[in-house]
Amino acid sequence: MGVSGVWCGVGIILVWCALSLLNWVWFKPKRMEKFLRKQGLNGSPYRFLFGDLKELVKMLKDAKSKPMNLNNDIVSRVFPFEHKSITAYGKNCFTWMGPRPMVHIIEPGMVKEVLANYNQFQKPRGGNPLIKFLVTGIVDAESDRWSKHRKIINPAFHVEKLKHMVPAFYTCCLERIDKWEDMLKRESMCELDVWPYIQTLASDVISRTAFGSNFEEGKAIFELQKEQAVLVIEAMQSIYIPGSRFLPTKRNNRMKEIDREVKASIRNIIEKRIIAIKEGSSNNEDLLGLLLESNYKAIKEHGNNNFGLSIDEIIEECKVFYFAGQESTVSLLVWTMVMLGQHKDWQAQARDEVSQVFGEKKPDINGLNRLKIVNVIFNEVLRLYTPVPSLNRMVHQQTKIGDITLPTGSLIQLHTLLLHHDSDIWGDDVKEFKPERFTEGVSSVTKGQASYIPFGAGPRVCIGQNFAMLEAKMALVMILQHFCFDISPSYAHAPGVVFALEPQFGVHLILRKL
Numbered sequence: 148m149g150v151s152g153v154w155c156g157v158g159i160i161l162v163w164c165a166l167s168l169l170n171w172v173w174f175k176p177k178r179m180e181k182f183l184r185k186q187g188l189n190g191s192p193y194r195f196l197f198g199d200l201k202e203l204v205k206m207l208k209d210a211k212s213k214p215m216n217l218n219n220d221i222v223s224r225v226f227p228f229e230h231k232s233i234t235a236y237g238k239n240c241f242t243w244m245g246p247r248p249m250v251h252i253i254e255p256g257m258v259k260e261v262l263a264n265y266n267q268f269q270k271p272r273g274g275n276p277l278i279k280f281l282v283t284g285i286v287d288a289e290s291d292r293w294s295k296h297r298k299i300i301n302p303a304f305h306v307e308k309l310k311h312m313v314p315a316f317y318t319c320c321l322e323r324i325d326k327w328e329d330m331l332k333r334e335s336m337c338e339l340d341v342w343p344y345i346q347t348l349a350s351d352v353i354s355r356t357a358f359g360s361n362f363e364e365g366k367a368i369f370e371l372q373k374e375q376a377v378l379v380i381e382a383m384q385s386i387y388i389p390g391s392r393f394l395p396t397k398r399n400n401r402m403k404e405i406d407r408e409v410k411a412s413i414r415n416i417i418e419k420r421i422i423a424i425k426e427g428s429s430n431n432e433d434l435l436g437l438l439l440e441s442n443y444k445a446i447k448e449h450g451n452n453n454f455g456l457s458i459d460e461i462i463e464e465c466k467v468f469y470f471a472g473q474e475s476t477v478s479l480l481v482w483t484m485v486m487l488g489q490h491k492d493w494q495a496q497a498r499d500e501v502s503q504v505f506g507e508k509k510p511d512i513n514g515l516n517r518l519k520i521v522n523v524i525f526n527e528v529l530r531l532y533t534p535v536p537s538l539n540r541m542v543h544q545q546t547k548i549g550d551i552t553l554p555t556g557s558l559i560q561l562h563t564l565l566l567h568h569d570s571d572i573w574g575d576d577v578k579e580f581k582p583e584r585f586t587e588g589v590s591s592v593t594k595g596q597a598s599y600i601p602f603g604a605g606p607r608v609c610i611g612q613n614f615a616m617l618e619a620k621m622a623l624v625m626i627l628q629h630f631c632f633d634i635s636p637s638y639a640h641a642p643g644v645v646f647a648l649e650p651q652f653g654v655h656l657i658l659r660k661l
Contacts (some may be wrong), residue, residue, distance in 0.1 A: 170198045179554050183241050183248060186551045190241030190248070192234065198243025214639035214652060217300050217489070219531045219578045221642045222568050226536065233565065239551070250551075253565050255572070257549045259597035261540055261561060262605035266290055268540040271558060280402050281379045281470060282370070283463045293603040298455055299445055300464060303437035304610050309617055310512050311432040315355040317509060323348045323622075324629050331660045338635050342651040345480050345622070349473035352618055355517045357468045358416060360386040368412050369469045375405045376470070380573065380645055396517045406602045434468055459465055474647040475602070476533040476615045480622055482613035482642075483524065486580050488634040488656050493582060496520050498627045501566030523582040525619065526589060529601035530573075531580065534647040536564035538603060543559045546565065564648075572598045632656045 183190065191199055206227040215224050223230045231249060232242050238253040252258055261268045261399045269289045288296050302308065323344055330337050350369055358365030364469075378398055420439055438461060446455035458466070487494040502519040542557040553559070570577045573584075584592060595598045602609035607617075626632075634656060641651035 169218070171245050175556075175616055176243070176248070179248050179557070180241075183250070183557075186553075188239060188241055188250070188551060189236035191243060193246075193248075196246065198247075199228065199232075199243050200243075200245055203242075204540055206231070211641070211651060213641055214641040217634070217638075217640045219580060220568075221532070222565055224565060225642055225644060225648065226562070229537075229560070230564065230565070233562075235325065238569075240371075241557075245557055247556060247558050248554075250553060251560050251562060252548070253562050253569060253578055254549070255566065255596040255598045257551075258561050258566065258600070259604065261559060261602060262538075262597065262600070262607065265605060265607050267543075267546060268559060269543060271539055271541040280406050280583070281375055283466075286467055286471060293607075294458065295454070296460070296464070297606075299441045300438060300610060302441045303434050304614055306613055308432075308437055309576070310612055313510075313512050313515075313617070313621065314358045314612075316352055316618050317625075319348055319351040320356060320622050320625045322351070324625055327630065327658060328660065331658065336429050336657055336659045338637065338655060339658050340655050341478075341480050341484055343657075346473070347476050348622060349476045349480075349618070350469070351478075353472045355433075356614075357434045357465060357472075359436065364412065364416055368465075370413075371409050372407050372466065372469050375402060375409070376646070378402050380404075380654050410459075410462050410467065413465050414458060417458060417461055417465075435465065440462060447500055458616045470646075472610070472611055472614065473611075475609070475611070476618050476622075478532070478534035478647040478649065479525065479615065481530045481650055483619070483623060483649070484626075484632065484656060485634065485638075485640075485650070485654055486528055486531075486536075488632050491582055491633070492574060493520075493524060494579075494627070494631065496623050497524055497623070501627045502622050504626065505628070510621055510624045512617075515617065516622070517525070518620060520582075521620060521623060523585040525616065526585040527580060527582040530599060532569045532642065533563050533567055533601045534650055535601075535603070535646055536644055537562050566598055566600070569598075572596075584629050627660060631659050631661060 173195060176198075180190075180193050210224045210227045215221070228242070232240060233251055233253070239251065239257070241248045241250045243249065252261065266289075326344070327339070330339065350373065351366065354365040354369050355362045378401060382402075415519065416435070420435060424439060424443060426438070442455045442461065446452055448454070487497065497520050500518060504514045504517055538561040540561065541558065542553045542555060542561040544555050546553050566572070568577055589599055597604050602612040602615075638655040639652040642648055643651045
């Protein structure tokens with residue numbers, strides 16, 4: 148082949164690359180837009196390459212620049228761009244995440260269909276790969292891999308197993324209570340930002356319940372995970388350039404160093420436990436012990452290691468224990484304290500119930516399960532301030548949901564928060580804190596619809612919801628036994644999403660010893 152032939156070949160390759168790029172950033176999105184509009188969906192017109200990302204980021208930045216009035220109408224602050232789009236285009240509509248359409252779904256029947264068909268509607272691939280430094284495991288698994296992980300992990304979160312963790316919940320809560328009481332020894336009241344204390348409480352609970360006798364080692368691991376979370380959040384708040392994670396920047400180097408250290412420490416604990424299991428002297432009452440026992444049984448039952456989790460997979464599940472295990476509990480507790488700090492009548496009712504069930508005694512599992520007022524309060528807080536305000540899925544092949552057909556490559560956003568704040572479902576008092584709406588139970592309110600999904604729904608419903616609720620009950624009961632509290636004048640109401648729904652400027656309360 149002569150020089151002219153080589154240049155001709157190069158030219159063809161360059162033209163092919165240019166056309167492929169142009170198809171990705173223009174022709175394909177425009178075809179998908181036309182297809183979606185034919186389905187009867189309304190949405191924003193596609194804009195070259197960035198879609199609606201610039202407007203989304205700007206609106207979110209503006210919303211976070213200042214607190215809001217102290218009320219429960221939080222949707223426009225948490226999801227300003229999505230709220231504006233749904234108001235303009237309807238409950239089921241589409242916007243653009245770069246060159247991909249994002250189909251927003253709030254209709255309960257369609258939400259239920261998506262969550263029920265977890266193999267068909269999987270979690271989006273791609274995105275910022277640095278998130279994998281923080282959490283993978285079961286939350287990242289799909290199809291057969293997810294089924295295997297779920298089957299092995301399930302026994303660790305069985306209600307009967309959780310009973311054995313109640314003493315650990317109590318010990319960790321008592322340490323926080325003692326710290327607050329020390330602050331009130333000289334004065335009858337004090338102002339306190341309870342958010343960091345509740346974060347520490349949840350972290351200690353996970354450390355103790357995950358690793359039992361290795362609590363201190365677990366705590367050190369989870370301190371590293373806490374630092375890792377900060378670094379991941381920083382990375383996710385900037386535009387990710389493909390391949391940039393391989394650059395030897397200070398942040399990248401530290402994230403890799405933490406990842407190595409965490410994995411080595413967990414591996415060391417696991418290897419000790421495996422030896423203990425084989426010698427018949429292991430503790431199977433903490434999450435790690437239960438997970439290893441279940442894994443060992445799965446391998447033994449089938450006589451094949453492929454039916455169990457590898458050491459690396461168990462390490463990733465231990466990281467999930469920390470991250471997912473504390474986020475929901477912290478969110479539920481801090482927003483419950485905000486609500487009860489405002490609604491003193493409900494705080495008094497909850498305290499009266501706690502007094503009737505426990506008096507000044509140590510809370511136990513039987514009493515915690517009998518709390519009705521505390522339950523309805525939690526249900527209403529989870530409705531108004533759901534820890535995970537949205538769930539994202541992806542259409543990997545052309546699929547029909549309800550009467551709408553979605554093209555391959557579409558993203559789906561299921562809006563839990565908007566669903567929970569929909570006046571068509573909940574009535575005109577949807578923004579009000581009214582726990583009594585749950586007096587007859589969740590099912591009587593939802594009537595079988597997927598209109599209340601604080602922990603998700605379907606096969607992939609949150610595996611740790613019973614753990615989170617039991618921990619939150621123990622913490623709230625002990626707080627109510629020792630203190631009463633009001634919203635501080637310095638409290639700034641600013642719900643926003645990082646990994647869960649968090650108070651941007653903390654939760655400042657006036658605390659009084661009973």
